[in-house]
Amino acid sequence: MDWGMANRMARLIPGGRCYFLAIDHGYFQGPTTKLERPGETIAPLLPYIDALFCTRGVLRSAVPTTLEKPVILRVSGGTSMTGKDLAHEAVTTSVEEAIRLNASAVGLSVFIGSDYEHETIVNLSRLVNESEPHGIPVMAVTAVGRELEKRDARYLALATRICAEQGARVVKTYWCEEGFEKVVDGCPVPVVIAGGPKCDTEREVFEFVSDGMQKGAIGVNLGRNVWQHPQPVAMIMALRAIIHEDVSAAEAQEVFESAKAEETRAARAKTDAPKPDMPKGDTPKAETARIDRPKAKVW
Numbered sequence: 001m002d003w004g005m006a007n008r009m010a011r012l013i014p015g016g017r018c019y020f021l022a023i024d025h026g027y028f029q030g031p032t033t034k035l036e037r038p039g040e041t042i043a044p045l046l047p048y049i050d051a052l053f054c055t056r057g058v059l060r061s062a063v064p065t066t067l068e069k070p071v072i073l074r075v076s077g078g079t080s081m082t083g084k085d086l087a088h089e090a091v092t093t094s095v096e097e098a099i100r101l102n103a104s105a106v107g108l109s110v111f112i113g114s115d116y117e118h119e120t121i122v123n124l125s126r127l128v129n130e131s132e133p134h135g136i137p138v139m140a141v142t143a144v145g146r147e148l149e150k151r152d153a154r155y156l157a158l159a160t161r162i163c164a165e166q167g168a169r170v171v172k173t174y175w176c177e178e179g180f181e182k183v184v185d186g187c188p189v190p191v192v193i194a195g196g197p198k199c200d201t202e203r204e205v206f207e208f209v210s211d212g213m214q215k216g217a218i219g220v221n222l223g224r225n226v227w228q229h230p231q232p233v234a235m236i237m238a239l240r241a242i243i244h245e246d247v248s249a250a251e252a253q254e255v256f257e258s259a260k261a262e263e264t265r266a267a268r269a270k271t272d273a274p275k276p277d278m279p280k281g282d283t284p285k286a287e288t289a290r291i292d293r294p295k296a297k298v299w
């Protein structure tokens, strides 16, 4: 592996483990709940991530240019929730653009078993052909569109292996209750776990991430179960502890509870703090220092 590729991989996966924060959902879902203003959503989470997974539009409009964490650029798309088939994706962002944006990796979806299986596998292989000469790793996403019931070990093992065979350096796939170790064992490159729709409890998230890590995953690429949770910082701290400190799901729950208590205490202290006197006639201004509030409304 050349130095550039090795350096990018080492920054993305420090110590062999990773928490990738996924905020790419808008590329086919539009303004997803809690991601309407991505800059505000991610600001408190950035210190805890290893990399950010997003599109070029969100990167440019909502992510500070001072970001020190690596970026994985979502480069596939071309479909929407209202369209006929979510699998009908193409590569929408060039490798040249990824380089201009200082991306550390690129990511795209492959829809194995769909009507667009061939096209999306070829999208992946072409992207690998174009990215590798620049030392840029490709993360393949084994996507199922609306067919969430497809996510069993047999299907996921097939999909992840095909992505690795095409040259993906990392494969993102779903966790499954039965046989996830077979998915990881059959994939010759590192596997990261996707989050999926929001779970009912935080403990469920800790359990599946912990189980997936024990069965060989190197980390997660997870979004909604963190930023749609009422305590996103406590969630990400607990998940980080599972990934980087090998804590169990029960211990992660403790990390979560104490971070939540701290967050609540800090919020209460802020509310209870005496307010400075306001001169008559002055109207309090809403907080407006938002990097994702461009002059023209784009969200």
Ligand code: 5RP
Pocket: 022, 023, 024, 025, 053, 141, 194, 195, 196, 197, 221, 222, 223, 224, 225
């Ligand atoms: C959407 C994606 C997301 O990155 C992935 O699904 C992770 O996000 P979440 O944890 O919210 O499912 O690839 O196509």
